[in-house]
Amino acid sequence: xxxxxxxxxxSFLRVRPTxxxxxxxxxxxxxxxxxxxxxxxxxxxxxxxxPIVGGLAVRQGALDDTLQTPREVAARAEVVVLAMxxxxxxxxxxxxxxxxxxxxxxxxxxxxxRGAVAAAERAGLGDRFAGSHPxxxxxxxxxxxxxxxFRGATVYVTPTRTGEGAAxxxxxxxxxxxxxxxxxxxxxxxxxxxxxxxxVPQATAALLARLLAExxxxxxxxxxxxxxxxxxxxxxxxxxxxxxxxxRDRLRPALAALRGPLETLDRALDDGDVAAVREWxxxxxxxxxxxxxxx
Amino acid sequence: xxxxxxxxxxSFLRVRPTxxxxxxxxxxxxxxxxxxxxxxxxxxxxxxxxPIVGGLAVRQGALDDTLQTPREVAARAEVVVLAMxxxxxxxxxxxxxxxxxxxxxxxxxxxxxRGAVAAAERAGLGDRFAGSHPxxxxxxxxxxxxxxxFRGATVYVTPTRTGEGAAxxxxxxxxxxxxxxxxxxxxxxxxxxxxxxxxVPQATAALLARLLAExxxxxxxxxxxxxxxxxxxxxxxxxxxxxxxxxRDRLRPALAALRGPLETLDRALDDGDVAAVREWxxxxxxxxxxxxxxx
Numbered sequence: 011x012x013x014x015x016x017x018x019x020x021s022f023l024r025v026r027p028t029x030x031x032x033x034x035x036x037x038x039x040x041x042x043x044x045x046x047x048x049x050x051x052x053x054x055x056x057x058x059x060x061p062i063v064g065g066l067a068v069r070q071g072a073l074d075d076t077l078q079t080p081r082e083v084a085a086r087a088e089v090v091v092l093a094m095x096x097x098x099x100x101x102x103x104x105x106x107x108x109x110x111x112x113x114x115x116x117x118x119x120x121x122x123x124r125g126a127v128a129a130a131e132r133a134g135l136g137d138r139f140a141g142s143h144p145x146x147x148x149x150x151x152x153x154x155x156x157x158x159x160f161r162g163a164t165v166y167v168t169p170t171r172t173g174e175g176a177a178x179x180x181x182x183x184x185x186x187x188x189x190x191x192x193x194x195x196x197x198x199x200x201x202x203x204x205x206x207x208x209x210v211p212q213a214t215a216a217l218l219a220r221l222l223a224e225x226x227x228x229x230x231x232x233x234x235x236x237x238x239x240x241x242x243x244x245x246x247x248x249x250x251x252x253x254x255x256x257x258r259d260r261l262r263p264a265l266a267a268l269r270g271p272l273e274t275l276d277r278a279l280d281d282g283d284v285a286a287v288r289e290w291x292x293x294x295x296x297x298x299x300x301x302x303x304x305x
Numbered sequence: 306x307x308x309x310x311x312x313x314x315x316s317f318l319r320v321r322p323t324x325x326x327x328x329x330x331x332x333x334x335x336x337x338x339x340x341x342x343x344x345x346x347x348x349x350x351x352x353x354x355x356p357i358v359g360g361l362a363v364r365q366g367a368l369d370d371t372l373q374t375p376r377e378v379a380a381r382a383e384v385v386v387l388a389m390x391x392x393x394x395x396x397x398x399x400x401x402x403x404x405x406x407x408x409x410x411x412x413x414x415x416x417x418x419r420g421a422v423a424a425a426e427r428a429g430l431g432d433r434f435a436g437s438h439p440x441x442x443x444x445x446x447x448x449x450x451x452x453x454x455f456r457g458a459t460v461y462v463t464p465t466r467t468g469e470g471a472a473x474x475x476x477x478x479x480x481x482x483x484x485x486x487x488x489x490x491x492x493x494x495x496x497x498x499x500x501x502x503x504x505v506p507q508a509t510a511a512l513l514a515r516l517l518a519e520x521x522x523x524x525x526x527x528x529x530x531x532x533x534x535x536x537x538x539x540x541x542x543x544x545x546x547x548x549x550x551x552x553r554d555r556l557r558p559a560l561a562a563l564r565g566p567l568e569t570l571d572r573a574l575d576d577g578d579v580a581a582v583r584e585w586x587x588x589x590x591x592x593x594x595x596x597x598x599x600x
Contacts, residue, residue: 215530217509219588221559223588258577294514
């Protein structure tokens with residue numbers, strides 16, 4: 011976890027949970043379960059709306075048990091992770107808030123964070139919740155879940171207004187169980203930053219893929235650049251559509267900012283100005299070289 | 306080489322050249338030299354405007370000798386490759402055309418093909434020239450040249466109006482020496498297709514990189530999607546600027562076609578329409594899944 015203040019870091023010392031509840035068993039929830047069992051968490055229980063997947067998870071040793079409802083899981087685990095898209099997480103948090111007797115810490119893993127943080131506050135879970143966003147690629151369903159998905163990954167942890175303590179618990183959970191690097195960030199700052207670092211890249215890859223889908227002659231060989239620049243378009247449209255819509259106040263200005271440089275390039279091309287096009291490309295190349303080997 | 310007509314393919318039988326001339330020793334020219342020597346071509350000679358690079362190539366065994374001028378190379382090789390950006394290739398072809406006594410076959414490796422093909426025709430080399438465009442990534446200078454860059458790669462071969470025979474010689478050269486897959490394509494069709502399969506992806510990667518260069522807070526962690534979708538922006542701006550400008554009549558409409566889907570996405574976001582955003586992403590995801598494992 012990165013702290014602005016070293017004294018805060020020094021005061022931070024928690025124990026690893028011995029019981030973990032996972033709500034939702036897609037590729038991300040599945041990876042959470044597998045890695046937790048490998049890390050030696052004694053009890054890993056889960057809930058999924060798909061009983062077949064739940065049974066599979068237990069047979070494969072990713073879960074110790076599946077329970078009938080999210081509430082039963084919440085009642086029996088020290089940490090509960092909602093591994094589901096943003097709107098489902100918001101709805102579930104609102105219903106879990108009525109569990110006043112429950113002592114678990116909660117987090118979610120949605121790609122945008124203001125919604126879940128606000129829902130936790132509304133539900134009276136402000137002191138027991140922090141949002142999480144693991145910056146990982148979890149594609150496909152449970153059957154694609156990896157057991158090392160979070161090792162070394164960046165996980166953003168976004169506190170509620172009164173949840174600094176809960177945010178530290180959740181950050182410690184990610185670091186001690188998953189060997190992830192956590193970054194504490196206000197939910198609004200998270201959503202603004204991730205609009206640029208994750209959502210615009212996803213949308214740009216899909217934008218190029220759409221153009222090629224429409225215009226390419228069938229069977230045309232693609233360059234490595236075409237394959238690579240559209241790779242992110244393989245991400246799950248259902249999950250991403252919700253995230254993009256939820257974050258649209260941040261995303262739309264960021265996407266609109268693509269138009270300026272696109273017009274600059276078009277003008278330079280129209281003028282046949284090789285030096286101007288070279289400089290346009292140079293700005294991009296310099297920045298890209300700067301991140302090689304970087305974060 | 307792909308032929309539309311099987312009888313043409315059957316009549317195609319050449320011998321591999323025993324002497325090869327390479328004009329220009331960047332990453333691509335260097336790779337041409339290294340792989341030719343490994344493939345057992347007896348004499349590989351070269352010319353470069355940078356004597357230090359020429360000396361290095363000879364010492365490393367990539368070339369047997371460097372000569373003082375492109376003309377001397379052309380006079381002593383059966384196949385001569387101009388491995389340089391489009392405008393330099395055009396200028397050199399025009400000057401080589403005066404070598405009426407020379408019996409070599411010529412090709413170039415620029416990213417766009419109409420210019421070189423027209424220059425060869427103007428210079429009276431129409432019967433001895435075909436353009437080539439190896440669809441490979443050759444970055445950095447001679448020191449980065451790989452010895453297996455062309456193995457299994459697609460190489461477009463673009464004939465002049467009267468150069469069907471020369472195009473077959475050049476295609477055979479790529480296949481027999483470099484184990485590449487050649488595709489015979491008219492230069493205009495090549496430039497139209499590659500605007501989509503290579504140039505728009507390059508420009509899109511740079512476009513995203515420019516946005517991130519301008520807007521990101523320093524030290525912000527990037528998603529895998531951001532790294533991958535901007536990877537192509539590392540390509541050499543000098544080489545690409547010329548190619549994009551040379552092909553601007555094809556490239557500008559292709560780039561302009563990005564605006565339609567961008568506006569569709571923006572409208573769906575503005576409406577908060579998750580189903581519309583999902584379908585927008587779905588078109589991209591379906592296309593991208595379709596090319597996995599494909600060409």
